[in-house]
Structure formats: C-alpha cells, structure tokens
Amino acid sequence: MKNKHKVLLAAVAAIALLNSALAWSQQTALVGATIIDGNGGEPIKDGVIVIEGKKIVSVGPSSKVSVPADAKKIDVKGEYIIPGMMDANVHLVPWPSWGWIEFLARYENNFDGIIEEGAQIALKNGLTTVFDSMGPLKPLMEVRDKINSGEVEGSRMFVAGDIVGFRAVFTTPEAMKSATKAFQERMNNAFESMGGPDLAWLTPEQLSVRMTKYVEQGVDFVKYGATGDGAPVNSSTGEADVLRFTPEQQKAIVDAVHAKGLIVQTHQTSAPALKVVVEAGNDMAQHCAITGPSRITDDTIKLMLKRHFYCGTQWEVLTPAQEEMVKEGKFPGNDDDNGKPGMNYNIENAVRLIKAGVPELVSTDAGTIDPDVKKEYESRGRPVRASIGEAEVQDMIAMRQRGMTNMMILQASTKNIAAAYHKLNMIGTLEPGKMADLVVLTADPLVNIENVRKIAMVMKEGQIVDRDALPRHPILTSPEAMNPGAFRMK
C-alpha cells in the first residue's frame, strides 16, 4: 500500500509536469479502477476513463473502452473513482458564531485571499465544486472568475451573495455598540450587496425590479431568507417563527430570479414557513428538516416531491445514544407532541424526508475557521465545527445515521447537487462530455462512506490537482495564524 502510494505520488509529480507542458489535445486515461459514476447503478469494475482537455471522452469497463495508444495512462488499479464531490452550501468567508468584529476587521482587506484559501482547501479534499450561499459578493465573484479563467486554482465556485432580506453582519446590540458605524456600514454593505433587510418592506412589483438588479450583479443563484436566522432574539417573537416575506412577496422574488434563468432557494426555520417556501415555487431549500417545534406536514412533503424540490441538510452527527434511538424508530427531541417551543422535530423530519424520497444534498455551512473562533468554541464546551473538506464528511455520517445508504449519500454529494443547481449537463456524474472532475479513492466508499477521506488523487477539468501545494497562500490555516502568540505582536 505504501509503495503503491509512492508510485502514485511519483505519477502525480510527473503528470503535474505534463499538466503544464502538454497541449490540451493530449488524452489521459485512468485505468483499472472501480468506477462509481454517480448515476446510482452497479460500479464498473476494471474501468477506464479517457479524458481530453477538460472533459471526459469515454467511461466504461476496460473490456469496452479502449485506451488510445498515445494517451497518457495512469494506473489506478485497486482504486475507486467517484465524481468530483460538491457542497451545496458553503461560506468561504467563514461565518463565525462569535468574534465577528475582530474577524472582519482583521481580514477586511483580504477577503479574496480567504476565499481563495477556502476554495483550495475544498479542492484538496475532493470538492471540485462548491456553492457559496452567503458572503461578500464582490470578492466572491472575483475569486470565482479567477478560478474559472485558470488564473487561480481552486474548487469551482457558484455564488449567491447575501441571503436576501438578511442584515448580514451587525445584528446584536452588543456588536452594534462595539464597532464604529463606518465599519458596520461598510461590512453590512459588503455582505448585503443591495439585498438587505429593507427588501421586506417592498411591494411585489418593487421586489421584482430589485431582484432583477440583484441578479444582474453577476450572482449564479439566489437564496433568500424566508424567516429569520433561527436565533430568537427575544422570547416575544424571535426571528425563527416568523415570515420575513409574505407568500406574495416570495412569489415575486422567485419569478424574478427564474426570469433571469437562475435557480432560487431559501433559508427558513419553521414548518409553516417551509410550506410557504415550497408553494412559492422555489427550487430548493437549505436545512429543510430544521423546523424547531413544528413538524413538517405530509402535505408539504407531497408537494416537495411533486415539484422536484431539493433539500440541503446541515445535519448534526448524532451521539451513539441518539443513533440507537433512531434505529429503534424513536426521535430525540420530540417526545412531547404539543408543539411546545424548546423541542424540535429536526431528526424525525430528516428521517421522514429521506423515506419519502425528497433528495437531500450535502450542505454544510462550512468554511475555514479562524483559530481564535476555534478556541472560543472549545472554551464554551461546544463541539469545534469542522472546516471545509471535513465538514462534508461529517454531514455524510449524519446522513447515514438517519437512514441513507452509501450510494444515496454519494449521489447527495455529486449528482443530486448538480441537478438541484441545474448544472447536470456539466458536472455531477462521470459521463462523456462532462467535465473531468473526479476523485480517486484508495478504499471503497460504498463499503464505508467515510472512505471519501482516503483520497489518492483529485482531478478537476482534466487537470490533476497538486494537493500538497494547497492552499497556496494560507491565511487562516497558516502556522502564524494557528499560533498567534508567536506571530502577532511582533
């Protein structure tokens, strides 16, 4: 095994050379691996994938697919090839629960650097595409475009800007008292990109005009806040149990975005709100299952299926005791059936959505984590959130715990995400004509989905990724950042 890896690494080094030196006409063939193409069928044993330029030319068993004589052959015998993985919901500028002000102030001049770092860590870990659903639009688009043009390496990015309707950054009285107004305004504007909380006051007609302008800034998809952010600010009405937009306003948003050819999705935190979201014509929703003390109704699930609605997850890994309960058909969180606040139906909802067949998407809120924020989690006795690259595996484990098979999970991180975002013609499966985005694993993910961590090679658009070199310019993950005592305060 070890020797094998050495050989592979040597190959990688060689191909890296080729990557830059050879003309695109040269073909490459991955030979001998088990191919799980993302379509859900039986894996192809002893498979061959032939790649030319950025795209896949042919896929199949070696018995059927011939390797061109002049193709560069890469021996991946004993390995497993899956489509490039994706995350349907990341925040490349990380969204810390605590320490916002210091994070923003420290990196205000370097958001592009942080985004690039995140996109490279993602790629290193086999995520060839990520969908950023909330962040500062301008630097997100800049890095996206640089990656697309090949100027910069990184996971392929699709970006949304603000969660439309949200005040992005400064929301608590404490934070508002602790920062200058000039800074608050600059940060709020950077994250809201014209999509902030004033939209909730507009008529459908006004919203339609505004959303068209919003889209024309260059976003790839739109996400809006159907309710508040789930963190009740007081006991009267938090933000969790209220609609930020009326159904009519939501319809106006959805139609305006669809008219521009983009998909639209939502943030919401209650079952009544989720129903409104589905009815309004949205394509997908993030964290569908998280509806607090209100259970998703059967009607809503039926409508989801009818509308081919997709759901992001953001599921937490269960404790062994919780996992045991779920196996026995019981659901932690909802012993009491009176709809009393404080309980939640999150786990039951997830199990029901899976059983009903609503397609779930790996969807994590992940980004890179600021070391000070990481320590804050620890000091509060909260589980340290996984960074991008590992967060997706955690989400997959949570999927398995709620009843999804390894094949379902694999599709939840590949084909289904592409389908939800209307990108299936380009990515999501290993098929001729699609982008050559793929991951070579040293162990079978259908045996244990956590084997997606055992990466031998990542290829994006036909190029082998030099994983050891990523991220190129570490900021949040630099040795200095990880040990601020030594670095800071020169």
Place this chain on the structure above:
Amino acid sequence: MKNKHKVLLAAVAAIALLNSALAWSQQTALVGATIIDGNGGEPIKDGVIVIEGKKIVSVGPSSKVSVPADAKKIDVKGEYIIPGMMDANVHLVPWPSWGWIEFLARYENNFDGIIEEGAQIALKNGLTTVFDSMGPLKPLMEVRDKINSGEVEGSRMFVAGDIVGFRAVFTTPEAMKSATKAFQERMNNAFESMGGPDLAWLTPEQLSVRMTKYVEQGVDFVKYGATGDGAPVNSSTGEADVLRFTPEQQKAIVDAVHAKGLIVQTHQTSAPALKVVVEAGNDMAQHCAITGPSRITDDTIKLMLKRHFYCGTQWEVLTPAQEEMVKEGKFPGNDDDNGKPGMNYNIENAVRLIKAGVPELVSTDAGTIDPDVKKEYESRGRPVRASIGEAEVQDMIAMRQRGMTNMMILQASTKNIAAAYHKLNMIGTLEPGKMADLVVLTADPLVNIENVRKIAMVMKEGQIVDRDALPRHPILTSPEAMNPGAFRMK
C-alpha cells in the same frame, strides 16, 4: 347657562334618586334637544327620546313623538344628544411604554380595581361602551360581568384577552433580567391566557383547535398579531416587517373564531402584512394606516371596501405645520419614495383610506395612566399620552386633520364601531329598541367635534350616570397615587 346647569344638576340628582327607586316600567323622556342619531342624516331639532327600562322606545321631533303623560320628563332644550360614544380599542389595564415591572408588581393584586376605575372614567366621559383588545383576561371578564349585571357601574366592556401570538409582557432582555422568573411567568400567563407566542409554531389544524379553546374562555372578540409589535428589536429583522403567522395560519385563526360567532381583528405594522390580513378574512384591523416605510396598495384598499373591512386609527395629532402640509396635499413622512426604512407613509395612508371610504373607528390604546409613567414621559420629552376619556377626543382631532367631517367622526365613534363589532342591533345609534346609551352635550359636535367634551349628562341603559361620583374607588387617579411622595413610604 350656569343656572341652566344648576337646574340640570338638580334634575340629575333627582333622577339619580329615581334611578334606584323606581320600577323599570316607568318611562323617561328627554325633551327639546337636537338629536344626532348616529345614522348620518339631518339632526332632529326639538327632538324627543322616550326611554323605558334600558331601551329607547321612540325617537323623533316633538311634533311626531308624543311624551307619555306619566313619563318622567327631562328638559334638555338647547342641548345636543348623541349616541353613547365608544372606543374600539382600549387597554383598561394600561400598557405602559416604560415601568412595566413596577406597575405590574404594584397592582398585581388589584387589576380588577384598575379595570373598574378605567371603565368608570370612560363612562364619566361619555364612553358607554369600550372594546378592550389586550389585557389580563380573567379580571377583565370579571369586571365586564359585574358591569353587565349592574353590580358595578362602568362603561360596557367587550374583551379580547391577549393579542394572540404575542408574548404579552416580558420581552426585553433588561426586563427579563430585572424581574424574578416566578413573577414573569405569572404575568405572562395572566396576559396571554393561552394565546401566547407558541401559537406561531402550530399547524392550521392545531391552531384551529387552540383558537376554539381560546374563544371558549369567554372572550367577546379576538385580536391576533399578524406581525410583531412595531418596535424593531434589532436592525436585522425587527418585528415590524415580518409575519408572525403565515396566511394559511391566519385563515385558520379567522375561521375558528368565525365558527364561534365572533369577529376577529388584527395588529399589523406593514403594508404587505395588511394585505395578508384582509385576504385572510378578518373583519377589521387596528391602526391600518401605520405601515412604516411601505405604502398600502390600491388593491388592498379595494379589497377592504369589497369585504366591508373596518380600520382602527391610533392616529397622532399633527403639528400645525404638518396639518398645513396635509391641506396642501403633501404628506409628512414620505418625501422619499424609495421604500427606505426610517420613513413612513402613515399620514398618506390615512388620507387615502378616508378618501376611498374605508370606515375608520375611534381607536386609541387608551387606559388610565400611572403617575410614575406619566412623569417618565415628561422626563423623556415625549408627549404625555392622554388618558381614557380624553384620548378619544385627541383621536377625533387627528381624524379631522386628515380630512374627515364632524359627522363622519361622530359615526366613527358610535355607529361604525357598533357595526364593526356586530353590535349594531343593540347599540351605536339612537333608535327604538336599542339600548338607551346616550350623551347630552351643551354644544353642537357637528360644529366642532371637540364639543364632545362638553357633557351635560351621560345615560347608559336608561340610567343617568352620576358622573361626579366616578370613579368610585380611584386607584391610579387617587390623590395618593398622584402624589406618591406624601402617600407612599408611610
């Protein structure tokens, strides 16, 4: 004039005696006044109203209505008779902007006394009926029933309990830190009466069951919170611009209340929310015109007219400069037309509603004012809110400033309120068969609506009110309360 009054007072004293001594079969006749019966037609000069027991027997000019020989005659020549006035929205347990904790703690054992005091001050000022749309249900119903049974004097009360969906009392972090949890829970429960914020999480079916139970507690009508309370708790989503219940949930509430034969109304603070409210089938809404930075749409107004929808006002008296602007067709508050938060369309909305013909109701939020709270208003340089009895006149002035005629205003405080609350068969106009609720004024309210302050006599259910004796047991208006330095700290 003065002699006249003395005579009248003597008469009142005499009749007070009769009130208690005589059997109900005795008839009383008010003779010689100008009668404005509330129907909007030409006033009846030299009119006669004959009353037997609690009700009006006949109304008309002396030329047509004969006074029975054995009737007790009261000479009201030169006076003006109008129907008993009403307020479509009071809080007899006053709802202070500041000082909640101390107010509640001080009077927790005496809510019934305060309610009684308020109902008596109202009656003294010519309000024969008030609609309490938010307060502790239990003592409200107790006082209501005592007044109805004649055990206690006071304005006729109809009560709603909580604004359904509202956390009634303890909502700010400061207040929650400054009171014991036992007290908070007791107060929240007293004001919410099973109608608190957890309702927002329920399905339509669950809401239907809950609202039926809510009504069965003995309320006279229902009010729910379609949005938050207009006081944004932070800049992200306040509570003003969000829906507390989805349209479907609202429909469920409306239908459940209607099924029990009661009317239902709302609190809301944005134009999109007002539209939802009208569409959901509500009978009326409080402070329709107050929609912040969103203008009420023409469609909404059309639907209001079609549905015979009524609006409470809560309008502020304009400054002379503002009044001048309105006369010139300009609207303070909305110079800027971008829907930018911070502005408001409240005055323009009011003018448009009036012009369109949506019936407006005198509706004030009034109650009695705690002296410490009064001082707090003064210390903050805020206009001291008028107490019940005067607050209604302030509202009438605000109506006149926005374009209503004196006759419209008079109906807004009598017939229209009765109609909105489905009580027109009993009260609201001076007509045979209706309750003998009326006010005798010494000056013509159609010349100047503020003449409603010039009260010579108030009659409720055929009984002359001993105005000088009210309130019987002053609490908030007692000399001691008004001068706490002398009284408190024995």
Place this chain on the structure above:
Amino acid sequence: MKNKHKVLLAAVAAIALLNSALAWSQQTALVGATIIDGNGGEPIKDGVIVIEGKKIVSVGPSSKVSVPADAKKIDVKGEYIIPGMMDANVHLVPWPSWGWIEFLARYENNFDGIIEEGAQIALKNGLTTVFDSMGPLKPLMEVRDKINSGEVEGSRMFVAGDIVGFRAVFTTPEAMKSATKAFQERMNNAFESMGGPDLAWLTPEQLSVRMTKYVEQGVDFVKYGATGDGAPVNSSTGEADVLRFTPEQQKAIVDAVHAKGLIVQTHQTSAPALKVVVEAGNDMAQHCAITGPSRITDDTIKLMLKRHFYCGTQWEVLTPAQEEMVKEGKFPGNDDDNGKPGMNYNIENAVRLIKAGVPELVSTDAGTIDPDVKKEYESRGRPVRASIGEAEVQDMIAMRQRGMTNMMILQASTKNIAAAYHKLNMIGTLEPGKMADLVVLTADPLVNIENVRKIAMVMKEGQIVDRDALPRHPILTSPEAMNPGAFRMK
C-alpha cells in the same frame, strides 16, 4: 416532655393574662432552670431569676437567691435560660439579590408592615434585639419607636439607615432601564436618607458636616461603605477591590459619628481596605473575614486586638468536605498563594481571627424573604437563604465549623454584640439591673448550639412573648403571599 410542654403552654397563657393585667410592681421569678448568664462562666444549676417590671432584680442559684413570697413563680425546671439573642446585622426590609423592582413596587406603601413582620418573627425566634444596618430609614425609625413605646410588639431595633456612600437600590443598567425614573429616585432617596454616593466626593470637612446631619436624623449607629459591594461590575475595577473613601475621609466620618456618641462600623471587601478601616478608628466591621483574593495581614489582626475591634461574620455553612478540610488545617479557596483574583481567603481568615481572639458577632444580613425571590434562588440552583430567626442558627453552625466553642458562639450572639454596640449596660447578659430579655430552652445549648432552636419561652423586658401570635399581620409570610397564584389576580 409533651406533657411538660402543655404545662408550660398553660403557664404561658396564664402569664400572658398577667402580662396585661398586673401592675408593674409585681415580681416574677423563673425557678429551677440552668442559667447561662452570658458572661462565659460556669452555668448556674437550679437557678432563679427574679424580674420586676422590665428588669432583672436578681440572678443566682436557688441556694442564694430567694424568691419573694408574692412573686409570680414560673417553674422552668430542666430548662436552660440564656440571655435574649441578638443579630448584629439584619435587613428587616429584605435585600433581595434579584427582583428588587417588583419587590419595592409591591411593598413601597408597606415597608413599615414588613419591618414589623420581620421584627416579630425575630422575637418569636428568641432574638430580643436586632441591629438593622441598611434599609429605608424613615419607616425603620417609625417601627423602632413603636416597639420601644410598647405600641407594637417586636424585637428591639437599632437602625443605621443607608450604608453611607452606597447608591442603595438602582445600580445595574438593566434595572435602571426597567423602572421609571420617578420610582428610582423615590426608592434611592428612601434608602439613602442623605447618605448616598455623592459623599465620596466631599472633603473631610464637608463630610464631617454631612455626617453630623446624617446622625441627627435619629439613627442609632452608622455604617459606611469602605469599599464597593463585592459584586464586581466589570473586570476592570469591580467595586470589591477599591476604596470608596480615602483614609482621611474615613477618619472624618468616624470622628463625626463618635462626636455624636454613636459607634461606627463598615462594609469592606478586601484586606487592604480592612486595614484602612481599623486604622481609621472604627468600632467594628461587618464580614471582616470576606476579603476575596487578599489575606488579612497579621498586622491588621494585631491592631484589631489592640483597638478592641469587633467583627460581624456572614459566614457560610461549609459542606462536609470543606468542614473536613478545615479540621485538617487546610482552607478551601486558597490553595494558590499568588494573590490571583478568583480565589479567596475567607475561611482561613475566619479561622485566624478566631484563634487570635478577635470577637466575632452573629451577623447575618437576614430579613424575611419574598416568595418570588425564594423561587428565583431555587430556579438558579442557589441555596435558598434562611429567613431571620433561622439565619442566625446557620451562622452559629458556621462558627462552630470554623473552631468556636458553643460558649463562644453563645456570647457571639449575646454579650459580645451588646458590647460591640455599647449596650452592655442594658442588655447582653443576665444580671441585676439589666433588661429582662431572655430565652428559655428545652435543651442545653452548650451541648449543641443548635438547641437554641428549642425554645420554650421568650421574655422581652419582663414580658412573656406570645410567640404563637407572631407575626401579628403577616405580609411576606402570609398564606396569600406564599401562594400567589391563588391570591393575586383576583
């Protein structure tokens, strides 16, 4: 035993009759008990106490003291007689940690009633004298004077008013936002009585004038705040580790009070401050041992002894584990000797003070507890504070745990308190010429100090207390207050 009690009760009933009927010239003799006279010597077996009017005429063994023939004899054979107990530090208007606003608002008009209730509960439990070191001066003096004149029953009261220099009531931003300014000002004034925080700005000369005026209001002793209240308001400087008055200012206060013939004591919370306090010439200090992360120095203790300085306790009952540690000579709280904040030397200090011979006084902060506040303690998982009458026993247990003998503890609650307050000529021991304040116990307090709970009879100024009748007009301890759900909200 039971029969014995019945007999005693019958005797009590009989004497109660006598109490009111007989002339003062009549003598009473308590015959046959073991007398512990408070002077620390061997108890007198088979003792006799003869009382005439309010005072003791003679005390001694029956062999030496003859009972006058016409004296009313009370047989207390087998019982134990101790001097009336005292508490050197109570707050008859209780000082809640939480719920101040509601407590004050609820009882603002009834402080005298609450003080009376507290003084009666104290008396019922054998406390014939209490020293109130912080509370609203006016009602405290009123009740004090009524008790002294015999108009009202209750423990003899000596009162101080404010802890001079303290803002008495409204100190936290939350509370200040949650109450009206009128109320805050009224309450602050009531509790500060001209002795509030502005005194810290005065020159020694100005302070001298002000303190003279303060004393002339009619206080019995003075307490001032040498430091803040021990509750750090922030991490920068709390109030615990700072001097509220400079040494020179403290000297001015002490001298001004002494010039008026009163004793003066302090509140302080650090060892450096305690040193300043002793040096300034104070007579005593409350909670000397509580000095947080600073250890009392030997020099300070020496000076205390030299100056005949007294210490109040406010000691907490130790857990069994802590008690075990102390027995082994270890001190919970100060394992680390670096003076690092967060630790405290409270227990070690107490043990050292006792060993050195600094006289300690039972001193509790006790009052009656508002039921809502009691629940708040429970809901926060904090030990419910004992009410007056029991709090003193808790303090005695804490004394025993830190090394005091039962005799020392008995004197700490009788003779030493009288001495500290310069009242030894009147109370504190059982001697001819002193007030006949005494408690008859059914078990020996020198065997177990907790036997002070086993009270057979309390006598104050020669009158037997009708303990069952106290408190006469319960407020905080009324059934209604204890069960507010049933009582409040009529």
Place this chain on the structure above:
Amino acid sequence: MKNKHKVLLAAVAAIALLNSALAWSQQTALVGATIIDGNGGEPIKDGVIVIEGKKIVSVGPSSKVSVPADAKKIDVKGEYIIPGMMDANVHLVPWPSWGWIEFLARYENNFDGIIEEGAQIALKNGLTTVFDSMGPLKPLMEVRDKINSGEVEGSRMFVAGDIVGFRAVFTTPEAMKSATKAFQERMNNAFESMGGPDLAWLTPEQLSVRMTKYVEQGVDFVKYGATGDGAPVNSSTGEADVLRFTPEQQKAIVDAVHAKGLIVQTHQTSAPALKVVVEAGNDMAQHCAITGPSRITDDTIKLMLKRHFYCGTQWEVLTPAQEEMVKEGKFPGNDDDNGKPGMNYNIENAVRLIKAGVPELVSTDAGTIDPDVKKEYESRGRPVRASIGEAEVQDMIAMRQRGMTNMMILQASTKNIAAAYHKLNMIGTLEPGKMADLVVLTADPLVNIENVRKIAMVMKEGQIVDRDALPRHPILTSPEAMNPGAFRMK
C-alpha cells in the same frame, strides 16, 4: 519669504546629504535666528548655535559665539529657534473611545508600524521627545530601541507600558460579548504587561516585589491608576470616585519604582485621590485639574509646591463664551458649591494650579487616529480629537485660555517636561552639552504660541529631519486607510 523657504529647503536637502555622508566630527552652526533657549530668560537676538555630533557645543549671540571656520553654516536669519518640543503623555497606539475591537484586530500584527508612524508624525511636527504613558509594552520598547539606535527615525520615546492596576482593553460587557476570549486575553496581556487589575489585591510587600519585576521589563517610567478611569460604569460607584490602591499600597508602588531610579506618576479623577497621590510621594500626576465635583484643596496645592510636583494637563479648548467667563474670574462648571455630582471644578482647578505656580506640562493623550474612529466622533457630534502633532497645540491654546503666558507655555512643552521626567541633563533647553534637539520657526512663539505650527526645520540629535518624508510607512494616515471604500475589499 517664499524664496527664503526655497533656499532653506535646498539647504535641508544639502544637509540631508551631509547628515548621512559626513563624519560626526563635522560641526554645524545655525546662524542668525532669535533663540528662545527654554530657560525663560530674554530671547537671544541674532543668535548662534553650534552643534557637533548629537550635541550642542555652544549657544549665544553672534557677538559672543564664534562659528568655527569649517562648520557647516545654516542661515536662519529672521527665524526663531526653540528647544525640541515634547508631549508628557501620548498613546502612540491610539486609545479609541469607540471601535476598540476592530482597531485592535486590524492592527494586532502591526502595532510596531503604528507606533513608528506616530513617532514620525510627532517628530515631523517638532516633537523631538514623547512620553508614552499607556500602550502595549513590547512593541513600544522595540520601536523605542530602534529609534534610539538610529535604525528608525522618530521622536525619542520613553515608555511606561500599562497604567498599573488597569484592565487595559476589555472592560465593557458589550465588548466582552463581542470578541473571542482568546483575543481578549491576548490583547489584555499585551497592554497590561503584568501590571493589570489583580495588583489592587496585593499587600504592600507583594506589590513591591511585583513592581520591581514590572520595572525590570525595561520601562522608562511608571504610571499607576490611583482611581478608575473617570467613566463611571454605574451610578453606584463608578470608577471615578474611588481609590484603586490604598495609600499604603501607593506608597509601596512609589518606593519600589524610586528604588529602581525611575520616576512615577498617576492617573486619578478626584480631589481626595489627588491628595493621596501627592502624599504618597509621586513625582507627577496626569490631568491633576480634572477632579469632577470635588475641588482641589489648598493643602494639596501647598504640598505639591513643597514636593516639586508636576501636573499633566489634558485640558480642553474653551468656547469663546467660556473663555470670557474665565477672564472675568468665573468658572464654567462650578456655579453650585454643594459638591453635587454632575458638576466639575476642572477649569477653576487649572486656574488655581497655574496661579499657585504648580508647573504644568503639555500632556495630551494624543496618538494617530483611525479613520473609522474619526468618523465615529463626527457621527456622534463630538469634536474630532486632534492627532499627535496638532493635539499639543490645542493643549497650548487651552493653557493660554487659563492664564499661562506664552513663555510659560513654551517651557511647559520643553524644559518642564524634561525636568519632571528627570531628563534635564539631556534635553529640555538649548544649552551646551545637551542634545541638539530644536525647532526652527518662521514666526515668534512668544507673540503667539500657535506659531509653533510654523515650522521651518526640525533637528533631532544634530540631524535635520526630512519632514516631508515622514511618516515613512503610513498606515493609519495612508491614502488607503483614509478612503477605505476604495482600498479595502479588493
């Protein structure tokens, strides 16, 4: 004049060349100016200053001082030469009233750069020496040493580190909730340098040990917080009116610092505290006159004089109306003489200190200002604080308004500061053997002290400063920082 300047600039350029090229043995002579040497005597007309290496060789009228033949002559005829100016109290890492978190986070890695920038702006404006009395010790010492070694240009720095006893940075609940604990701890440690709030709990002996260690870190002088920071945190005891250290503790600090040969000064905010400070043996105090509602006593002033005590100012520029009052012998702020909080004696104190002859020092709290913080001042309608270089002139204007002559003011910014800090042997006046620190002005400062703004040349240690080149590496004053919209968010 203009031509003159051009010539001067040419000379400067030439001398800059010389500065780097020539050996130190070369002498330089400033010829022809009026010299105000700082000793308070008559200015020297047509003066000559001869400099060799870093020091002054001779000073006097051209009639008495001969210019060596080979000396480089600089013609400054018509100009005025004063000693290099100083500021007795700066914060080179600026201490913002608002926006701390973002400021610290943004520049945490660059404190040295900001300190360097501040020291260079100071030098550019004629401040050849500054005394930093509060800031992060480590980078302050690093920049100080680099400037001293000639590695970096800048004003000569003497540094103190923390205001001993202060929690340096994170003190408000809002800020503590808005930053991660890791960051708070790092920043608090950086600014406290072992001199934080825990010192208040130590015994004199412990303090002595700690202060010795503190000094041994390499500070040049010590400042401690005798009281809190003047910003009352609540109405009970703020921090303004209390002593952070007892007199005995203060004595221990003073003695420990003196034993190490350094001077020691204080921060305090009340008159009683100022008295303690003087008595404790301090050498000087910052903002002596600022004592809130307590007036400095005559005794304190007498003791100051006896002890040769120095005072920093931090005085505000008066409005014309206030200035007029002062001229008439009235003092804004203290109409009321009752010592009532809310008033202050600051202006009267200043006038009395000046009249009594207590030497005052230009002392400003100045640093460079973060542009966001500057906007915050503007948005709050507060006067924008002057940056270092201009702040000193503002302080001088304030001195003039309170009665100081121009000569007194000049000495307050030169000789007196050197004397107070025990540096008079090196700097402070223009005398042979002292450092050649001087400023050439184009207008007479004894006519108008604001002429210190009219700088023709600054020389430090014999080197002409290239003022146009400073600051070398602007950070807070960079174009990018001043226009963050364009710069930040690449």
